[in-house]
Amino acid sequence: MFDQHGDTLTRAMKAIAERGYWSAYPESPSPRVYGEGAAERGKEAFESYLGKPFPIEQQGTGLWIGAERSPYGMELGVTYPEPSPEQLVDLAGAAMPAWRDAGPQERAQVCAEILHRINQRSFEIANAVQHTTGQAFVMAFQAGGPHAQDRGLEAVAYGLAAMTAARSHARWEKPAKGDPLVMEKTFTVVPRGVALVIGCNTFPTWNAYPGLFASLVTGNPVIVKPHPGAILPLAITVAIAREVLEEAGFDPDLVTLAAEEGQGLASQLATHPDVRIVDFTGSTEYGDWLERNATQALVHTEKAGVNTVVVDSTDSYKGMLGNIAFSLSLYSGQMCTAPQNILIPSDGIQTDAGPKSLAEVAADLAAAVSRLLGDDARAVELTGAIVNAGVLGRVEAAPSLGEVVLESRAVTHPAFPGATVRTPVIVKLSQADEETYGREHFGPVAFVIATGSTEESLAVLRRTISSRGALTASVYSTSPQVLEAAERAALDAGVNLSCNLTGGVFVNQSAAFSDYHGTGANPAATASLTDPGFVAGRFFVVQSRRHA
């Protein structure tokens, strides 16, 4: 039925080994790519959900719940079936054997078909992502659509590669006195058990698809528990998955939606004795709780961290400022990969525009951000809206943390007057303020931190990232020695490093099939999205042997 995805899967498996550029789903929202009217149809599909029960046939308590509100100002009014956790786990378990028996190749084909249909509905999902996360539309389309789909396919490819690395049949022939001992052996992939994906508020699809597809392709049913503020993008995803599974002859309850308004459903499900896999993206506090309490499960978490920029010197001062300003502004710093701590020697840096004092670098960075976000209509297409009250509170509290280099600005959205839009605040700290910069201030809050030297900057990076984690680090230097020292510091701290980004690549962006997102080697995450370690443990091999 879905044989047309064979080439895609083969190509994806090649890509995960080569780690060069490759993408299965076009990131351009152009009508030349997705067809005339696709954008309009997607918007209509999104609007058709508003104020109504979401069209999904799934067992539950009979109640319909949901309290999503767009960061752009309006209530969504979509409701979802309230689930019974026990029932969801039972339904998932009952659906598992037939899915196991389908085998790795068929499961991968079905997963590829699910992703293909998700891709066809990228505009619809983009609107849902925009109005649950506050992302600007283009970002919601790219990160919530094709980029998330690529990460999902990447997880399928890793799963398929892992499941097929060894043969499924072998003939064992051991030399012996007289006749050799000969046995026929069969090796069957079996799933670990019911999987739970706990979604986040800011990237509901991008952060959920790797866990969802890694578990599904390896034979596990998946319960998808979205953040109460970002249900719709995953509800659409789940509905598509159920539709494809049913068409392929499987039980749609292999993928179910566990919507809630915030009653602690995640903890109930994550500690259920029959839930054997948990994937979570969110706060360090809750991630740590899961790691300590869901000990019956394989737990993968992506948590907070202190993303760091080390500024030593540059041969492209303007390029550096523009690049950092963009990284701070994109989605108002509400990316788990956005830089927070910008470490600069207190006696300034050498640049192609001459030596610059720390005060000058800070002021020039502030000016670069102001310039980038000077025009309200263009600014909101970069910043989007503030996702929730927690982020807003941190932006408002930031001036009390130190000397304000750049004030946050409230911007009125030309199209959505109810949107909460804030530009980044930059606060100057000294190296001694580790209590402040040593923890994450998620949102548009950045620190310029005066250090004794670049060597001390690298010591701060090593120390803070080893203890608090980070998803990204970057360094600017014209010195090969400093770049090498930065690479060693990044290896010690276990963080991915970008060097001298001054053009169209930003530290907050990671490309599926080439860049690893997170490492597992620091407290911000337990594994990369996605790598062999991310799929391992989601399945086992059971053998049967008999004399030939």
Added chain:
Amino acid sequence: MFDQHGDTLTRAMKAIAERGYWSAYPESPSPRVYGEGAAERGKEAFESYLGKPFPIEQQGTGLWIGAERSPYGMELGVTYPEPSPEQLVDLAGAAMPAWRDAGPQERAQVCAEILHRINQRSFEIANAVQHTTGQAFVMAFQAGGPHAQDRGLEAVAYGLAAMTAARSHARWEKPAKGDPLVMEKTFTVVPRGVALVIGCNTFPTWNAYPGLFASLVTGNPVIVKPHPGAILPLAITVAIAREVLEEAGFDPDLVTLAAEEGQGLASQLATHPDVRIVDFTGSTEYGDWLERNATQALVHTEKAGVNTVVVDSTDSYKGMLGNIAFSLSLYSGQMCTAPQNILIPSDGIQTDAGPKSLAEVAADLAAAVSRLLGDDARAVELTGAIVNAGVLGRVEAAPSLGEVVLESRAVTHPAFPGATVRTPVIVKLSQADEETYGREHFGPVAFVIATGSTEESLAVLRRTISSRGALTASVYSTSPQVLEAAERAALDAGVNLSCNLTGGVFVNQSAAFSDYHGTGANPAATASLTDPGFVAGRFFVVQSRRHA
């Protein structure tokens, strides 16, 4: 320095994918294989350790400890440096960066050289295994020597395969308006952190080598904490590893010995915040404790289980009885893979020797064991000695559990009059006695269990193994339908199955590079020894990228 192991590693990596027969280290203790005088020199080397401090230069508290006693009757009197846990962890951490920087290939070469030198000292280690575990000499040589070495090499191969599955350098070239975006990316393997291997009493080398070499090859320093009753085989192993590491220019503290007399050193080390990997073989109780409490670490455990034989019918009645009798007798059932629960329909079975009632099968099995172990001198070469008082206590308690089909017999060892030798006890139970047969009675204790039918036998297998775990299961049937049903039951229970073993292959034996030991899919173990899931999470990949 160790380039000669390149071919061995290449061959091993081929073997783990093909899963046919392959072995790197010959299992025959013949002088034609290991050389004239090798056996004698090994025995002398072993005897040279007795009653003295073990020759290892390692920091510690200054005290020398050790209280090993041979199950064959004598005190060993070997002492080892008493370690300070904090110091061991610090030494390990300090040794790590240079080992990381050596990279996967060099680490694999060093590991292969360690294994090569261990292999050269197989006779010495065999004597040490014999006199700490109670295994008979040939088994101590094979399972404690070449078979353990093969499992170690298998772990090295899985580690190397996992670390090199993706390229370490890539050029990323993304089409863009104007010039493409081009980046050079470097991917570096970094270790998870300090590893701990907790050894067991019965198979100190075989069960420790997979974790030891999986952690070491992936860049982690390893602290080896032997069982207080079986230190010597691992002390020799650690000394060899340290010698090779030092010759190769690395810090010998990458592998250290943590000897104890039973003061709870394992718990201290396993919950140390800087210990990031724990491999354990032993009791379910302590394994479960580790899984719940060492949450800062990746924990792999191999625990107890209820290994099961389903007897439905056979076309080789004599072969079946002989095969099961051998499996029960080998090392007095003190193998984690030895069968315990033999499920037989209460109305008997069909065989090539005519129909047999349950009572007949039980009596014939008892007779087969008695015949196999009738001659004391030959019996002890199969049973070895009882490893410790716990096992002896269970043998002595077994008759109270049900109707005794075969009494255990105390055998006087012709060469070691102080040895505690016991033949298996077989007790008949009914299907209703699940309280008794539903838990492990580690040692030479087997149950013949009357079930309502083979279908009910398979239901018992499914239920007991799903809830209590098992490392092995086997089935005897002439019916393809029953064999298929048994295979499905084994998949559901997540246990490796052997079908109709009537010749020279026994259910308790698993061959490295072909058979998986354990699955991870039932409570007896968290992963197979060894497979990709066993090495995953022991290392991470950290990337660095810059514009080309």
